[in-house]
Amino acid sequence: MIKKADIVIIGGGIQGCSIAYNLAKKGAKNIVILEKNTCASGSSGRCGAGIRQQFGTKMNCILARESMKIFETLSEELDYDIELNQAGYLILAYTEKEINQFKKNVVLEQSLGIEAKMVTPEEAKEIVPPLNLEGIIGGTFCPTDGNVNPLYTTFGYAEAAQRLGVKYYPFTEVTEIETEDKRILSVITNKGKILTPIVVNAAGGYSGPVGKMAGVDIPVYSQRHQILITEPIDPLWKPMLMSFSENYYFQQLPDGGVLGGYGDPEHEIIGDNVGSSWQFSRTMAKKMVKLVPILKEVHMVRQWAGLYNMSPDAQPILGEHPQLKGFYMSVGFSGHGFMLAPVTGRLIAELILDGKTSIPIDKLDIGRFKRGELICEPSVV
Amino acid sequence: MRETDIAIIGGGPAGLSAAIYAASLGAKITLIDDGLELGGQLIKQTHKFFGSEAQFAGIRGIEIAKKLIQEIERCKNIELITNATVTGYYEDEVITIIQGADGNIMKKLKAQRIIVATGASENMLPFINNDLPGVYGAGAVQTLMNLYGVVPGNNVLMVGAGNIGLIVSYQLLQAGIKVEAIVEALPKIGGYLVHASKIRRLGVPIYTSHSLKEVYGTDWVEKAVISKVNKNFEFIPETEKELEVDTICLAVGLSPLSDLLWQAGCQMKYIVELGGYVALRDDHMKSSLDNIYIAGDVAGIEEASSAMLEGKIAGLNAAVSLGYRVDNFLELNINLRKELKELRANPLSEKVKIGLEKALIKREVD
Numbered sequence: 001m002i003k004k005a006d007i008v009i010i011g012g013g014i015q016g017c018s019i020a021y022n023l024a025k026k027g028a029k030n031i032v033i034l035e036k037n038t039c040a041s042g043s044s045g046r047c048g049a050g051i052r053q054q055f056g057t058k059m060n061c062i063l064a065r066e067s068m069k070i071f072e073t074l075s076e077e078l079d080y081d082i083e084l085n086q087a088g089y090l091i092l093a094y095t096e097k098e099i100n101q102f103k104k105n106v107v108l109e110q111s112l113g114i115e116a117k118m119v120t121p122e123e124a125k126e127i128v129p130p131l132n133l134e135g136i137i138g139g140t141f142c143p144t145d146g147n148v149n150p151l152y153t154t155f156g157y158a159e160a161a162q163r164l165g166v167k168y169y170p171f172t173e174v175t176e177i178e179t180e181d182k183r184i185l186s187v188i189t190n191k192g193k194i195l196t197p198i199v200v201n202a203a204g205g206y207s208g209p210v211g212k213m214a215g216v217d218i219p220v221y222s223q224r225h226q227i228l229i230t231e232p233i234d235p236l237w238k239p240m241l242m243s244f245s246e247n248y249y250f251q252q253l254p255d256g257g258v259l260g261g262y263g264d265p266e267h268e269i270i271g272d273n274v275g276s277s278w279q280f281s282r283t284m285a286k287k288m289v290k291l292v293p294i295l296k297e298v299h300m301v302r303q304w305a306g307l308y309n310m311s312p313d314a315q316p317i318l319g320e321h322p323q324l325k326g327f328y329m330s331v332g333f334s335g336h337g338f339m340l341a342p343v344t345g346r347l348i349a350e351l352i353l354d355g356k357t358s359i360p361i362d363k364l365d366i367g368r369f370k371r372g373e374l375i376c377e378p379s380v381v
Numbered sequence: 382m383r384e385t386d387i388a389i390i391g392g393g394p395a396g397l398s399a400a401i402y403a404a405s406l407g408a409k410i411t412l413i414d415d416g417l418e419l420g421g422q423l424i425k426q427t428h429k430f431f432g433s434e435a436q437f438a439g440i441r442g443i444e445i446a447k448k449l450i451q452e453i454e455r456c457k458n459i460e461l462i463t464n465a466t467v468t469g470y471y472e473d474e475v476i477t478i479i480q481g482a483d484g485n486i487m488k489k490l491k492a493q494r495i496i497v498a499t500g501a502s503e504n505m506l507p508f509i510n511n512d513l514p515g516v517y518g519a520g521a522v523q524t525l526m527n528l529y530g531v532v533p534g535n536n537v538l539m540v541g542a543g544n545i546g547l548i549v550s551y552q553l554l555q556a557g558i559k560v561e562a563i564v565e566a567l568p569k570i571g572g573y574l575v576h577a578s579k580i581r582r583l584g585v586p587i588y589t590s591h592s593l594k595e596v597y598g599t600d601w602v603e604k605a606v607i608s609k610v611n612k613n614f615e616f617i618p619e620t621e622k623e624l625e626v627d628t629i630c631l632a633v634g635l636s637p638l639s640d641l642l643w644q645a646g647c648q649m650k651y652i653v654e655l656g657g658y659v660a661l662r663d664d665h666m667k668s669s670l671d672n673i674y675i676a677g678d679v680a681g682i683e684e685a686s687s688a689m690l691e692g693k694i695a696g697l698n699a700a701v702s703l704g705y706r707v708d709n710f711l712e713l714n715i716n717l718r719k720e721l722k723e724l725r726a727n728p729l730s731e732k733v734k735i736g737l738e739k740a741l742i743k744r745e746v747d
Contacts, residue, residue, distance in 0.1 A: 273472075275471075275472040276469070276471060276472070276644075277471055277472060277473070278469060278471045278475055278477045278487070278489065281469075281477075282487060296485075299484065303469075
């Protein structure tokens with residue numbers, strides 16, 4: 001293993017790989033990714049891999065829109081087919097309050113060039129014919145939202161980064177981060193020590209403990225989220241179905257399997273447990289069958305879990321730590337890390353190399369919690 | 382939620398033996414099997430068994446199944462859940478069970494001990510057109526013929542000359558089906574020579590160092606191409622031979638069905654001599670987890686005779702670990718292990734014995 005680097009990225013998932021690729025693309029040298037397991041073995045490879053642009057704040061809409069723009073040409077850029085499938089997101093509303101929020105969202109989204117629109121229950125059924133409309137009073141649809149293969153996307157970034165000279169070390173676990181005079185000095189791993197002035201914490205579900213190694217308290221925690229997938233069946237519908245109030249997201253993937261999950265912040269385990277529960281599969285199956293009754297006939301074949309890295313306002317924490325020079329964070333994505341990684345990877349690279357970003361992300365700094373300037377995003381599962 | 386002392390997953394020779402033994406000590410047993418009837422692979426095994434009298438030597442598999450099932454039915458403390466698939470073992474130690482063809486109901490079961498006796502699945506072979514109708518696993522051919530009385534085809538190519546390949550070839554011949562040839566990629570026949578000789582006498586050639594390269598056909602198998610292989614199992618050019626067959630029967634080994642053990646978090650190891658990934662176990666057939674025992678092919682590919690003995694050991698020890706008493710426990714354990722050792726005291730078990738040694742968790746105090 002090398003002894004010295006210009007930039008050490010901790011975490012070889014989608015964040016770390018996107019940041020490394022964008023750094024190298026901008027001409028940075030001596031970049032190292034340290035991954036304690038294998039590429040995409042953490043939450044990147046476990047996520048639902050839906051990508052949407054329908055959000056309730058201007059900043060999130062812009063970030064998501066820019067991320068989608070990158071996804072649209074990413075297969076060519078990385079020379080790796082990431083299986084982009086722009087089948088849309090149909091977000092369903094069950095209450096008047098939700099409809100009112102959605103109306104505001106759509107006005108905002110349209111003003112930013114995102115193709116979302118309001119739909120009536122009848123229009124929703126046209127888009128997704130097997131839908132059971134019970135309780136649904138409307139929704140929004142954005143046809144350019146979609147999904148990708150999360151493993152291929154992460155592998156694509158990792159390989160493209162390596163072609164540009166980035167060194168990727170799997171099975172390399174960081175055990176200590178040495179600092180001096182509020183500066184980064186080195187990173188110690190189970191395979192040796194690397195001297196470096198810059199560390200990027202892109203450790204996803206493990207970013208809190210990585211912060212502690214550097215003596216920095218990052219207000220994040222990890223919580224398990226589960227997903228199940230059914231056996232492949234004939235094509236029934238295409239878009240992602242999602243509801244914030246009824247709490248679900250699920251979609252038939254291009255290969256025929258129906259994949260879905262829901263958030264359960266009250267019951268789900270906090271920490272790094274990625275085991276599975278039967279309660280999840282039972283509840284998820286009920287949600288799916290209620291909305292698309294024909295799925296009653298379909299078998300579930302697999303379930304798994306990954307970690308949401310939660311921040312106090314469910315928004316990412318991006319940027320350099322104010323008390324530790326050279327310690328950059330790309331953490332706390334609270335379930336949206338995969339879909340945002342193309343754009344945040346680019347912005348973190350800009351921040352490290354140029355000291356400024358082409359899209360403002362200063363509101364996402366770690367200082368916002370002390371200042372009490374939390375971001376209120378109404379549209380999250 | 383249902384509760385039980387010991388859940389036994391799999392109603393083949395290992396699971397049935399485990400259930401009978403543990404029930405005889407008084408434990409409450411729940412036996413779960415995915416078949417319409419109990420017995421596992423025994424119910425299609427029309428051949429007579431080897432071994433000693435205690436292991437049903439000279440009796441056909443189907444008869445052994447009947448005997449075991451009769452005993453099970455006599456035990457009042459065994460609850461049967463058949464036609465049911467165990468779909469998971471979860472962190473709260475709950476087993477989920479989906480029962481019935483439509484699988485609409487998920488049952489949940491909590492057991493103090495679990496004996497996993499799920500058996501094995503047949504290996505597939507990669508060759509061109511291996512998804513054509515007419516390509517069967519040997520187990521499927523046995524089920525069709527011996528259970529349902531249906532012949533799979535008219536001209537068969539058997540792939541694999543281990544015991545299963547040889548026995549099923551003989552059964553095909555008995556059913557009046559032409560076995561064109563047996564190919565075996567290894568340089569020598571893996572099964573008992575007594576079986577091989579019988580088949581050769583009936584005019585079936587056994588080609589060692591040969592494998593199946595591809596099959597042809599429009600709607601089903603019409604032709605197979607076999608070829609010589611070198612010691613690295615690579616096809617040797619220009620040694621191809623065409624055979625007019627409508628059925629390919631694959632008897633190329635089994636892999637332990639160990640998914641549940643993975644999910645439970647048992648310590649697993651890839652042991653080639655045992656057929657793949659198996660759970661490490663002590664000589665009581667207990668895995669690295671105190672509440673999970675294993676028995677039969679899931680613990681390493683062997684035969685029904687050894688599966689039954691492993692089942693007895695697992696059943697005995699699981700029940701005793703729950704406080705159920707038997708007077709001569711130590712002696713019983715020793716005798717069962719001795720029986721197993723004798724059963725494996727033949728040259729064909731050498732490989733298995735090497736594998737079992739690798740899978741053994743040695744306990745400090747016995």
